[in-house]
Amino acid sequence: MANIEALEVVPIDADRCEAVWPLSVEAGWNQNVADWRFMLGAGRGFGCTGPDGKWQASSLVLPLGQKLAWISMVLVTKARRRSGLGTGLLKRCIDEVMSQPWFTLRRLDPYTLKPLLEEILAKVASAEGVCR
Ligand SMILES: CC(C)(COP(=O)(O)OP(=O)(O)OC[C@H]1O[C@@H](n2cnc3c(N)ncnc32)[C@H](O)[C@@H]1OP(=O)(O)O)[C@@H](O)C(=O)NCCC(=O)NCCS
Numbered sequence: 001m002a003n004i005e006a007l008e009v010v011p012i013d014a015d016r017c018e019a020v021w022p023l024s025v026e027a028g029w030n031q032n033v034a035d036w037r038f039m040l041g042a043g044r045g046f047g048c049t050g051p052d053g054k055w056q057a058s059s060l061v062l063p064l065g066q067k068l069a070w071i072s073m074v075l076v077t078k079a080r081r082r083s084g085l086g087t088g089l090l091k092r093c094i095d096e097v098m099s100q101p102w103f104t105l106r107r108l109d110p111y112t113l114k115p116l117l118e119e120i121l122a123k124v125a126s127a128e129g130v131c132r
Helices: 014-026 033-042 085-098 110-131
Strands: 010-012 044-049 055-063 069-076
Touching: 010 055, 014 033, 014 044, 014 055, 014 069, 033 055, 033 069, 044 085, 055 085, 069 085
Parallel strands: none
Antiparallel strands: 010 044, 044 055, 055 069
């Protein structure tokens, strides 16, 4: 059964890399401690610890260049799933991205969007052709 006691979302510093690593191991992901150290150092991590101090959940905003960010490493330990932790961390990461000075929201009308989507699909199709 999921443990539903509320957990505080706190930053994950790069020096916590070893302690947070078991979350990706449990999920069967291939990141190692050095990967975590790099990502937490280059980006901003957010997560939750349990009463025993162990990391129960993680998330990460990793800048990709100047105007793009990757929300990644959203991990919740199995015993804590389906209690809203994953959603809470994703929201925290989205807030982080939206607080960046470069962030802009663009609302595209369908007439603008359609040619853009067609262009993206054409690029994906031609990239698949190259890969084959
Ligand atoms: C994906 C993950 C982060 C979700 O964490 P969580 O704390 O359980 O998420 P939430 O409790 O906020 O769930 C939100 C909603 O997502 C959906 N959801 C979550 N897990 C699901 C599952 N296994 N199957 C179907 N729907 C699921 C549900 O709609 C859920 O709402 P509900 O519980 O009210 O039905 C967690 O399952 C996990 O760590 N998985 C392994 C790693 C992973 O795949 N991470 C995502 C890519 S970075």
